[in-house]
Amino acid sequence: MVADIYRQYATDPSALDNSFGAVFEGLEGAELAAGARPDPEVMDPYRTALVLGRVIEGYRWRGHQNARLDPLGLAEPKLDADLQLDRELLRLADQQVAPALAGTLGLKQGTVPQILERLDRIYCGTIGFEYMQVRDPVAREWLRRAIEAGPAMPGREARRDAARQLIRADELEAFMHRRFVGKKRFGAEGCESLICALWAVLARGAALGVRSVVMGGTSRARLNQLANVVGKPLHAIFAEVKGLSPVPEGVRASGDVAYHQGFRGEQQVGGVTVSIDYTANPSHLETVDGVAAGRLRAMQEARGGAGWREALGLVVHTDAAFAGQGIVAEVAQLSALRHYSVGGTIHVIVNNQVGFTTDPADGRSSAYCSDLARAVGSPVFHVNGDDVDAVIRVGQLAAEYRQRFGQDAIIDLVCYRRRGHNEMDEPSFTQPLMAARIAGHPTTRRLYLDRLAAEGAVTAAEEQSITAAVQQEMSDAYEAAQSYRLNAMPEDAWAASPERFAEETAGPEIPTGIDLPLLQALGTAISTAPPGIGLNPKVERVFAERLEMLARKREVAWAFAEGLALASLASEGTAIRFSGQDTPRGAFSQRHFAVHDASSGAGASIFANLPSGSAACTVFGSPLSEYATLGFEYGYSLEAPGTLVLWEAQFGDFANVAQPVFDQFIASGEDKWLQQSSLVTLLPHGLEGQGAEHSSGRIERFLQLCAAGNIMVANASTPASYFHLLRRQAKGRRRPLVVFTPKSLLRHRFAVSGLAEFGPGTAFRPVIGPQPGQHRRLVLCSGKLYWELEAARQERNLADVGLVRLEQLYPFPARELAAIFRMAPGAEILWCQEEPRNMGAWDFVDRRIEAVMRASGCSAPWPACIGRPANPSPALGTEKQHMADQARLIEAALTGPSPAR
Numbered sequence: 001m002v003a004d005i006y007r008q009y010a011t012d013p014s015a016l017d018n019s020f021g022a023v024f025e026g027l028e029g030a031e032l033a034a035g036a037r038p039d040p041e042v043m044d045p046y047r048t049a050l051v052l053g054r055v056i057e058g059y060r061w062r063g064h065q066n067a068r069l070d071p072l073g074l075a076e077p078k079l080d081a082d083l084q085l086d087r088e089l090l091r092l093a094d095q096q097v098a099p100a101l102a103g104t105l106g107l108k109q110g111t112v113p114q115i116l117e118r119l120d121r122i123y124c125g126t127i128g129f130e131y132m133q134v135r136d137p138v139a140r141e142w143l144r145r146a147i148e149a150g151p152a153m154p155g156r157e158a159r160r161d162a163a164r165q166l167i168r169a170d171e172l173e174a175f176m177h178r179r180f181v182g183k184k185r186f187g188a189e190g191c192e193s194l195i196c197a198l199w200a201v202l203a204r205g206a207a208l209g210v211r212s213v214v215m216g217g218t219s220r221a222r223l224n225q226l227a228n229v230v231g232k233p234l235h236a237i238f239a240e241v242k243g244l245s246p247v248p249e250g251v252r253a254s255g256d257v258a259y260h261q262g263f264r265g266e267q268q269v270g271g272v273t274v275s276i277d278y279t280a281n282p283s284h285l286e287t288v289d290g291v292a293a294g295r296l297r298a299m300q301e302a303r304g305g306a307g308w309r310e311a312l313g314l315v316v317h318t319d320a321a322f323a324g325q326g327i328v329a330e331v332a333q334l335s336a337l338r339h340y341s342v343g344g345t346i347h348v349i350v351n352n353q354v355g356f357t358t359d360p361a362d363g364r365s366s367a368y369c370s371d372l373a374r375a376v377g378s379p380v381f382h383v384n385g386d387d388v389d390a391v392i393r394v395g396q397l398a399a400e401y402r403q404r405f406g407q408d409a410i411i412d413l414v415c416y417r418r419r420g421h422n423e424m425d426e427p428s429f430t431q432p433l434m435a436a437r438i439a440g441h442p443t444t445r446r447l448y449l450d451r452l453a454a455e456g457a458v459t460a461a462e463e464q465s466i467t468a469a470v471q472q473e474m475s476d477a478y479e480a481a482q483s484y485r486l487n488a489m490p491e492d493a494w495a496a497s498p499e500r501f502a503e504e505t506a507g508p509e510i511p512t513g514i515d516l517p518l519l520q521a522l523g524t525a526i527s528t529a530p531p532g533i534g535l536n537p538k539v540e541r542v543f544a545e546r547l548e549m550l551a552r553k554r555e556v557a558w559a560f561a562e563g564l565a566l567a568s569l570a571s572e573g574t575a576i577r578f579s580g581q582d583t584p585r586g587a588f589s590q591r592h593f594a595v596h597d598a599s600s601g602a603g604a605s606i607f608a609n610l611p612s613g614s615a616a617c618t619v620f621g622s623p624l625s626e627y628a629t630l631g632f633e634y635g636y637s638l639e640a641p642g643t644l645v646l647w648e649a650q651f652g653d654f655a656n657v658a659q660p661v662f663d664q665f666i667a668s669g670e671d672k673w674l675q676q677s678s679l680v681t682l683l684p685h686g687l688e689g690q691g692a693e694h695s696s697g698r699i700e701r702f703l704q705l706c707a708a709g710n711i712m713v714a715n716a717s718t719p720a721s722y723f724h725l726l727r728r729q730a731k732g733r734r735r736p737l738v739v740f741t742p743k744s745l746l747r748h749r750f751a752v753s754g755l756a757e758f759g760p761g762t763a764f765r766p767v768i769g770p771q772p773g774q775h776r777r778l779v780l781c782s783g784k785l786y787w788e789l790e791a792a793r794q795e796r797n798l799a800d801v802g803l804v805r806l807e808q809l810y811p812f813p814a815r816e817l818a819a820i821f822r823m824a825p826g827a828e829i830l831w832c833q834e835e836p837r838n839m840g841a842w843d844f845v846d847r848r849i850e851a852v853m854r855a856s857g858c859s860a861p862w863p864a865c866i867g868r869p870a871n872p873s874p875a876l877g878t879e880k881q882h883m884a885d886q887a888r889l890i891e892a893a894l895t896g897p898s899p900a901r
């Protein structure tokens with residue numbers, strides 16, 4: 001047949017499909033150069049070796065396309081067309097011996113058919129190995145050898161363990177299906193061998209040094225993993241599925257559904273204890289990926305240098321989500337970066353070949369759901385979920401690869417979904433053929449246990465006795481669940497604290513000033529070029545100015561106050577981890593926390609000069625990601641209570657790219673899962689004529705998230721205020737802080753602070769003002785606008801107008817504001833904001849100001865808002881329009897008539 005095709009090609013190549021041309025051209029290259037046409041009937045040793053070499057390489061690259069991966073047999077494996085052609089050519093050489101090439105496959109010598117048979121067995125069985133994209137040649141070669149050494153059958157004990165795991169997984173779903181009728185659980189029916197995959201990773205990982213595992217995952221098969229891998233007690237799971245509260249008595253928190261809960265458990269694995277920490281997550285698929293990685297990184301750092309080998313990341317995904325959600329790519333990009341790397345994560349994709357009701361053909365453009373991982377050169381092991389021995393093998397291989405090379409490995413567990421998307425759903429509405437095939441398909445347990453029974457590895461009687469014991473255990477747990485209640489929270493937990501619901505107080509005042517000689521010493525250290533660094537002359541000038549600030553020749557500006565806050569905290573033992581896009585220099589060239597030698601380009605941190613014994617102060621630039629990096633920092637903050645973690649958006653606008661992290665984790669993580677974070681989010685904010693974007697950090701959105709004292713929201717107006725805010729954050733109870741930070745104020749002539757404002761006895765003041773005097777009108781505002789109002793007030797000499805700055809918006813500083821109102825009981829109260837009225841803080845502060853007025857006996861009418869008219873975009877498009885608008889706003893606030901209420 002090939003000879004016929006070749007003859008046709010030799011006479012008229014255009015009559016054939018292009019792919020034939022490519023094959024024959026490659027084959028002929030050398031011969032054509034010599035002016036000869038090969039005779040396809042003759043496969044001499046040279047040509048055989050040439051084609052065979054190509055075939056072997058082809059199998060390594062693309063053999064997986066012909067692997068039998070689908071347990072349902074619906075997806076047809078297909079050998080790559082080029083490979084198919086080459087195989088046809090080799091039929092002409094079928095009796096020749098090709099010893100050299102056989103050697104590369106671990107055969108001493110072999111005929112062409114023997115080699116092809118071996119290639120088929122290795123690459124086209126129930127595992128599809130995709131690894132040629134691995135960029136490290138040593139790692140790739142190691143994989144090749146491991147793969148081509150042939151399928152090592154799991155040992156007898158490993159298989160018996162897998163049998164027990166499958167029985168447990170299967171029985172748990174069956175039990176819950178019977179006992180919790182009508183409850184969603186996103187069951188594991190069809191992907192039970194996931195439990196075997198996870199155990200294979202744990203077992204091999206533990207043998208290679210893993211002692212702690214951070215897991216992430218979705219709802220799919222979550223309860224099964226929690227029970228059968230992490231070791232969450234069955235009675236606790238059953239209680240939650242029944243709808244009993246997952247939070248301890250006395251704690252007012254919302255809790256969450258059972259299939260979102262995390263759990264920290266311990267398992268004995270091959271004689272060692274491994275702690276397994278499943279990260280709580282919301283419905284938002286894949287959002288947890290960054291969070292889990294951040295937690296793991298913090299744990300690894302706490303363990304020191306070899307931390308990555310001892311603490312493993314194991315994340316369970318699902319096929320449609322892995323292919324569709326962009327955060328998967330963002331997290332993959334973090335995997336090899338020095339400030340984010342966790343020494344490789346093992347990703348297991350539960351590929352049930354459908355996303356809710358969507359077929360893969362409508363769910364992705366890539367061939368595999370895992371293809372994104374190839375972009376960063378991760379190996380992918382596709383495996384037929386019904387072949388449990390193969391599943392164990394890839395679990396082991398992935399663990400070995402990760403422990404050896406510190407890089408990600410992906411397991412694509414091809415399986416199916418026996419029921420609908422959840423237990424109330426009907427799969428035959430949308431996937432009738434698949435549903436029918438599944439209905440007639442035996443369970444993975446049945447297939448595996450029958451196989452083991454036939455081999456005498458686990459008898460039917462043994463299966464029965466394991467099943468009976470598991471069923472008894474479940475019945476007992478079900479009974480125990482009726483009266484189950486979580487233990488009380490530790491006392492220092494914010495959720496259990498009385499202040500938690502005290503929304504209308506700014507919180508206890510925490511002294512955060514420091515001795516001036518110390519401040520000067522620290523300030524000098526961070527204004528001095530690190531050893532070996534010749535500064536850029538402009539940076540040198542910045543540092544010289546900072547030294548003048550310390551010598552009181554000028555007042556302290558914003559970025560220096562920030563540096564002093566971080567340096568002082570580090571010197572007191574609080575580690576700092578501060579990241580964002582271009583953060584070390586500062587997007588506005590304000591910081592220069594990292595400096596570069598002007599001739600060699602070498603970089604260094606100014607915090608390297610801090611006194612020995614100081615905690616680490618790490619300031620670094622993040623990749624251009626918000627969603628994954630914010631999730632990562634949040635995760636890190638959960639596990640590192642001794643570190644102040646700060647994340648900065650380049651402009652506040654961009655925070656909404658990470659919206660699920662704010663909504664689902666930062667604002668509500670403690671309320672749902674009782675997990676605490678003191679993460680600081682910095683959002684440059686302010687309308688300055690830069691257009692619709694680069695203007696607003698969307699204060700209104702963060703204020704809308706505020707309840708029950710969950711987070712703090714601040715908009716400091718001076719460098720000292722910001723300094724105290726950051727220092728307070730490291731010392732108070734743990735809860736997230738969102739700070740709207742300045743842009744033009746960074747270099748504002750008056751927005752500076754005297755050294756005394758940082759000194760002993762000083763602290764963060766949630767409300768500042770007003771100026772002394774008899775006030776006819778009090779204008780309340782926040783942040784940068786104060787300076788514009790104040791400049792105009794002074795210019796017009798408006799002594800009867802007082803400006804009151806709310807440095808903290810939430811928790812609302814009611815007590816502090818009341819004290820001010822009591823001093824001017826008849827004054828008209830206005831709220832002034834530069835944002836349009838449908839944005840900014842107005843809707844949030846309106847009723848709160850009113851309540852404070854009522855409580856403090858003010859006789860004035862209720863507050864009114866001076867702001868821009870409601871608008872779809874946060875700011876106008878041109879600087880000119882902005883300036884005119886801003887002038888009108890200031891005028892209205894200071895001298896305008898009382899607005900209608």
Ligand SMILES: Cc1ncc(C[n+]2csc(CCOP(=O)(O)OP(=O)(O)O)c2C)c(N)n1
Pocket residue numbers: 220283284285318319320321322350352354355356417421
């Ligand atoms: C970010 C996000 N978008 C949409 C959804 C709604 N949703 C829940 S499950 C699902 C399909 C998931 O399919 P797949 O990833 O294959 O997982 P499976 O449920 O099949 O295990 C969708 C669209 C969601 N939970 N999260």
